[in-house]
Structure formats: C-alpha cells, structure tokens
Amino acid sequence: MxxxxxxxxxxxxxxxxxxxxxxxxxxxxxxxxxxxxxxxxxxxxxxxxxxxxxxxxxxxxxxxxxxxxxxxxxxxxxxxxxxxxxxxxxxxxxxxxxxxxxxxxxxxxxGTPERAARWCRCESEFTRRAGFVLICSLACHAKKMPDEDFLPYLDLIREYSQDERNFVRKAVNWALRDIAKRRVGVRPQCMELTNELIASRDKTARWIGRDAKADISLKIAREQCKKNTQG
Structure with missing residues (x-):
C-alpha cells in the first residue's frame, strides 16, 4: 500500500x-x-x-x-x-x-449531459438515482447549458416516475423540482408534467407530481412576493 x-x-x-x-x-x-x-x-x-x-x-x-x-x-x-x-x-x-x-x-x-441520461435508463437502483442526481447538478451548476436542453430530461422523469424504489423516486422528484425552480425557460413544461403525474393511476407518480408541484408553487410565490416588494 x-x-x-x-x-x-x-x-x-x-x-x-x-x-x-x-x-x-x-x-x-x-x-x-x-x-x-x-x-x-x-x-x-x-x-x-x-x-x-x-x-x-x-x-x-x-x-x-x-x-x-x-x-x-x-x-x-x-x-x-x-x-x-x-x-x-x-x-x-x-x-x-x-x-x-x-x-x-x-x-x-x-460528457455529463449524456451520462446522466444513460444512467437514468439503467435498472440498478443507485445508478438510476445517480442519473437523476446529475440532472439536478446540471440544473444548478451548468450555467452555459440552455434551458431547452433540459426538455429531454422531462421525458426521462415521466418514464421513470413509476419506479417505486425509495432512492429512485426521491431523485426523480428532486430532478423535476430543480429543473422547474432553476430553469425558468422550461418551467411551464415542468408544471404541465406535475399535473400529468398527479392525474396518474400510479401512486408513485402521483406522489412525485404532488410533492414537486407544492415545492415549485412555493418557489413561484416567493419570487412573486419578492418582485412585488421590490416594485
């Protein structure tokens, strides 16, 4: 050694x-x-x-x-x-x-944008979680990455929103919330997705949709309050 x-x-x-x-x-x-x-x-x-x-x-x-x-x-x-x-x-x-x-x-x-998508598609619980955590990291830190480049990740969130494994569903939820809160350009699409998930017959998808919508709505309310105060 x-x-x-x-x-x-x-x-x-x-x-x-x-x-x-x-x-x-x-x-x-x-x-x-x-x-x-x-x-x-x-x-x-x-x-x-x-x-x-x-x-x-x-x-x-x-x-x-x-x-x-x-x-x-x-x-x-x-x-x-x-x-x-x-x-x-x-x-x-x-x-x-x-x-x-x-x-x-x-x-x-x-190669992180491609790696994130690839890992999301893997069946392993922690590899799939890693893919969605990387999406969160990109949403927060990849300042030069255009908002519209996150739209394909919404498809992955939709696709794996029914994965009931605890460490996956929490990461899927986290990714949806972070994209919506930090990538304003695709926030409307994120909100549409939350409503779609809330209407799902799958309980995991419904939980992801409800929890994400509540968090995103709170973020929007705080932004509006700050704007009104400054105005």
Whole structure:
C-alpha cells in the first residue's frame, strides 16, 4: 500500500465514531465499511490534501464508506473518464456516496449531459438515482447549458416516475423540482408534467407530481412576493 494511502486509511480509522455510524444507519446509510466520520471532517481533510487523482482512485478501492465520500473531493475532473466513472457508479451502495460523488465530482467531468441520461435508463437502483442526481447538478451548476436542453430530461422523469424504489423516486422528484425552480425557460413544461403525474393511476407518480408541484408553487410565490416588494 502506498505510504500516503496507508497514512490516510490510518487517519480514517482513528476518526471512527461508532455513535455517529449508528446515527447514520438510521438515515438509510447502511454501507459496508462505515466508520462514522462526519462530512465537515472529511471536507477539511480534502482541503488539506488538495487534488490528488491517483490517491483518490486508490482510496476508493479500499472500500471504506468514508473513503468513497473523500475520493471524489480530491479527484481531478479532467481525469474522470468513462471507465473510472462506470466503475465508481457500479460500486454505489448508499444514497450519500451516490449524491456526494455526483455533486462534488462527476457532474464536473466531460460528457455529463449524456451520462446522466444513460444512467437514468439503467435498472440498478443507485445508478438510476445517480442519473437523476446529475440532472439536478446540471440544473444548478451548468450555467452555459440552455434551458431547452433540459426538455429531454422531462421525458426521462415521466418514464421513470413509476419506479417505486425509495432512492429512485426521491431523485426523480428532486430532478423535476430543480429543473422547474432553476430553469425558468422550461418551467411551464415542468408544471404541465406535475399535473400529468398527479392525474396518474400510479401512486408513485402521483406522489412525485404532488410533492414537486407544492415545492415549485412555493418557489413561484416567493419570487412573486419578492418582485412585488421590490416594485
């Protein structure tokens, strides 16, 4: 084992907190190799290390839950090729590893718009979740991506709105809400989709539609209130 990797693994083990791990498990974080290290501690360590792609790749392979949270924080997006990302997504076994990897690293890599759509179509629960989380990341951070480029993602939301698996349905809902709230140019189409889902005979689709519509409507009301106040 590389000296830097050995020292980092030793540090993680020294930070293990059984109480934190038990609390995390209650929130659905039941990954193998869970040490119970908090996110602020991991972020501080990542800042101390800086970008180190080789170390990130090696760290991921240790299998520790926190290693797979830390690795994307120090990985270099320029080195994020398909082989690496497909390998990582296949290892996702917890919603937080999925979300942290997507939001902190994968969305910054080349090919994310196509990758998001491809992963949404995968049957694996966490790969499909990753696809929809990437859509959220793009809606929030891809400032140069035109609003109309998000219309095909609405078709994916419609297509998978009946996937009742908890970690998928929440991500589908999240994607619909983030597109509507951050991409005003396609907000009318998002609202049409919420109404379509609410009218569905499928209970998962109805939940997604109702929850998304409530959140989007609140966003619109707040925007209008702010506009009226400024006016």
């Amino acid at each position: 590389d000296k830097n990797l050995k020292e980092l693994v030793s540090w993680m083990r020294s930070c293990a907190n059984a109480t934190n791990a038990a609390g995390m498990a209650r929130y659905g974080i039941a990954s193998k190799g869970l040490l119970g290290i908090s996110m602020p501690v991991l972020r501080a360590k990542a800042k101390e290390i800086g970008k180190n792609h080789a170390l990130a790749v090696a760290l991921w392979e240790t299998g520790y839950h926190e290693a797979r949270i830390l690795a994307p924080l120090i990985a270099d997006p320029a080195e994020g090729n398909d082989a690496l990302l497909e390998h990582w997504v296949a290892d996702f076994d917890s919603w937080d590893v999925c979300d942290q990897a997507c939001n902190n690293y994968i969305y910054r890599c080349d």
